[in-house]
Amino acid sequence: xxxxxxxxxxxxxxxxxxxxxxxxxxxxxxxxxxxxxxxxxxxxxxxxxxxxxxxxxxxxxxxxxxxxxxxxxxxxxxxxxxxxxxxxxxxxxxxxxxxxxxxxxxxxxxxxxxxxxxxxxxxxxxxxxxxxxxxxxxxxxxxxxxxxxxxxxxxxxxxxxxxxxxxxxxxxxxxxxxxxxxxxxxxxxxxxxxx
Amino acid sequence: xxxxxxxxxxxxxxxxxxxxxxxxxxxxxxxxxxxxxxxxxxxxxxxxxxxxxxxxxxxxxxxxxxxxxxxxxxxxxxxxxxxxxxxxxxxxxxxxxxxxxxxxxxxxxxxxxxxxxxxxxxxxxxxxxxxxxxxxxxxxxxxxxxxxxxxxxxxxxxxxxxxxxxxxxxxxxxxxxxxxxxxxxxxxxxxxxxx
DNA sequence: CCGAATGTATCACAGCTGTGATAGAACGGG
DNA sequence: CCCGTTCTATCACAGCTGTGATACATTCGG
Numbered sequence: 001x002x003x004x005x006x007x008x009x010x011x012x013x014x015x016x017x018x019x020x021x022x023x024x025x026x027x028x029x030x031x032x033x034x035x036x037x038x039x040x041x042x043x044x045x046x047x048x049x050x051x052x053x054x055x056x057x058x059x060x061x062x063x064x065x066x067x068x069x070x071x072x073x074x075x076x077x078x079x080x081x082x083x084x085x086x087x088x089x090x091x092x093x094x095x096x097x098x099x100x101x102x103x104x105x106x107x108x109x110x111x112x113x114x115x116x117x118x119x120x121x122x123x124x125x126x127x128x129x130x131x132x133x134x135x136x137x138x139x140x141x142x143x144x145x146x147x148x149x150x151x152x153x154x155x156x157x158x159x160x161x162x163x164x165x166x167x168x169x170x171x172x173x174x175x176x177x178x179x180x181x182x183x184x185x186x187x188x189x190x191x192x193x194x195x
Numbered sequence: 196x197x198x199x200x201x202x203x204x205x206x207x208x209x210x211x212x213x214x215x216x217x218x219x220x221x222x223x224x225x226x227x228x229x230x231x232x233x234x235x236x237x238x239x240x241x242x243x244x245x246x247x248x249x250x251x252x253x254x255x256x257x258x259x260x261x262x263x264x265x266x267x268x269x270x271x272x273x274x275x276x277x278x279x280x281x282x283x284x285x286x287x288x289x290x291x292x293x294x295x296x297x298x299x300x301x302x303x304x305x306x307x308x309x310x311x312x313x314x315x316x317x318x319x320x321x322x323x324x325x326x327x328x329x330x331x332x333x334x335x336x337x338x339x340x341x342x343x344x345x346x347x348x349x350x351x352x353x354x355x356x357x358x359x360x361x362x363x364x365x366x367x368x369x370x371x372x373x374x375x376x377x378x379x380x381x382x383x384x385x386x387x388x389x390x
Numbered sequence: 391c392c393g394a395a396t397g398t399a400t401c402a403c404a405g406c407t408g409t410g411a412t413a414g415a416a417c418g419g420g
Numbered sequence: 421c422c423c424g425t426t427c428t429a430t431c432a433c434a435g436c437t438g439t440g441a442t443a444c445a446t447t448c449g450g
Contacts, residue, residue: 007426026317028223031407044429053408111316118313121306121369122221134370159366159374160382164355167362171354174316175329179354187355194389202396226437239399248438397446407436416427 011049014039015060023108027115032056054125061116061129064109065136071098072140079147092144093189096165099137100188101172102181110169138162148195157195164191206244209234210255218303222310227251249320256311256324259304260331266293267335274342287339288384291360294332295383296367297376305364333357343390352390359386 017039021030032053036046050056075095083091101107113133120130141161145153153161168184212234216225227248231241245251270290278286296302308328315325336356340348363379 024317026314028314029317032409033407042429045427047409048427051409114316115313117365117369118310119221119223121309122219122224130369131373134366134373138373156378156382156385159363159378160359160386163362163366163374163379163382164359165362166365167358167360168354170312170361170365171329171358174312174325178326178329178333179358183351183354184358187351187358190351191355205397227439228437237399240397242439243397246439391450393448393450395446395448397444399442399444401440401442403438403440405437408434410431410433412429412431414427414429417425418423419425420421420423 007049011059012063014041014046014049014056015063017041018056018060019064019108019112022112022115027112027119030057057126058129061126064112065129065133068098068109069136072136076140076143079143081147081150085148088148089189089192092148092192093185095144096140096161096188096192097185099140099165100169100181100184102185107173107181110173114170114173137165141165144192145195148192161191161195164188202244206254207258209236209241209244209251210258212236213251213255214259214303214307217307217310222307222314225252252321253324256321259307260324260328263293263304264331267331271335271338274338276342276345280343283343284384284387287343287387288380290339291335291356291383291387292380294335294360295364295376295379297380302368302376305368309365309368332360336360339387340390343387356386356390359383 014035018030018035021034021038025034032046033043035056036043039046046056050059072095075091075098079088079091079095081088098106099110101110116126117130117133120126138158142153142158145157145161165188168179168187171179172181172184209230213225213230216229216233220229227241228238230251231238234241241251245254267290270286270293274283274286274290276283293301294305296305311321312325312328315321333353337348337353340352340356360383363374363382366374367376367379
């Protein structure tokens with residue numbers, strides 16, 4: 001099979017370029033041309049790796065979702081019910097903090113995700129990914145509450161924690177002057193401590 | 196002063212048209228042409244009332260923000276510290292519920308606001324309005340917590356409530372199958388009851 | 391009644407967008 | 421070496437976008 005370049009690596013580079021554009025100028029500005037320019041690729045080359053704008057968008061969003069899901073899952077696997085409560089709360093915060101903009105990587109993820117979530121409302125071709133992400137967050141919240149309290153949480157408590165995390169991420173990204181990343185983590189800690 | 200039509204009324208009609216388009220297809224699709232069509236106006240006429248797309252956008256967002264702020268303020272003015280705690284919680288929920296999609300009007304507002312908030316991140320010409328809205332929500336949350344607990348709340352508690360409300364609105368609008376409007380109100384009630 | 395303000399309507403233009411089509415170049419297996 | 425796959429690169433096209441300019445109609449004050 002004739003092949004010079006690593007197609008997988010190229011696709012990843014393109015996705016990174018899309019993320020840079022989306023963070024800098026918004027997801028709406030991440031057109032094939034701007035992403036190609038950012039990746040220092042000809043638009044024709046880009047289209048060799050992604051047949052359409054939709055395919056690129058979906059691939060990039062899936063890459064982001066999978067990356068976050070993997071981090072969350074790794075923390076889920078390491079939860080130890082035998083630990084002291086303080087420690088359990090700390091682990092719980094660290095787990096959900098994977099969804100908060102506590103470092104540059106996560107900030108970029110949350111930033112792009114906000115645009116993506118808004119876009120998915122009116123774009124049928126992205127709805128399934130958004131729904132998957134929303135379900136994943138609720139699963140994590142449920143697991144975290146169970147880990148902290150030792151009992152199965154109510155759907156109300158699950159939604160309370162989920163919406164709190166989503167709101168914190170949203171505000172920390174949109175209004176960093178009002179809500180710093182540290183603030184967001186503090187609020188999350190306060191919430192889980194009081195459960 | 197020669198005048199046939201009520202310019203103020205026309206502007207309001209245009210804003211309503213913009214809202215319908217934004218709710219249906221997203222704020223990004225609310226171009227001068229689509230809004231003019233929706234308002235059954237010629238684009239030339241529309242531009243007679245709004246010189247530019249930015250002016251229209253700012254006017255529409257300001258109209259929405261003012262309307263919500265007026266409703267919140269009205270409820271703030273009616274808060275009675277002498278009431279029983281149950282009643283105070285109910286009033287508190289009703290106040291912040293002005294920011295939740297509990298009826299069609301509020302649903303449309305929250306829906307458009309989500310798009311607007313995301314857009315404002317990368318659009319300098321809209322940032323001030325978004326900042327004003329964010330500050331307003333925090334003021335309402337602070338007042339609500341003070342009313343329920345009888346003491347001045349910490350910034351952490353204010354942000355916890357603010358982000359919870361924002362997250363609930365976001366999720367109720369983006370994932371109504373996961374979070375109904377009634378769910379959102381239930382969660383808010385649970386939170387304020389436990390304060 | 392007539393001129394100016396107000397409102398309605400078109401056209402044109404540059405700048406984007408996604409995408410179809412096409413043409414070569416680079417590469418490696420046979 | 422040669423042929424087919426892979427990759428890079430361009431052009432063209434229709435469809436949007438905001439906006440400047442312009443023309444015309446309507447309305448009303450003086």
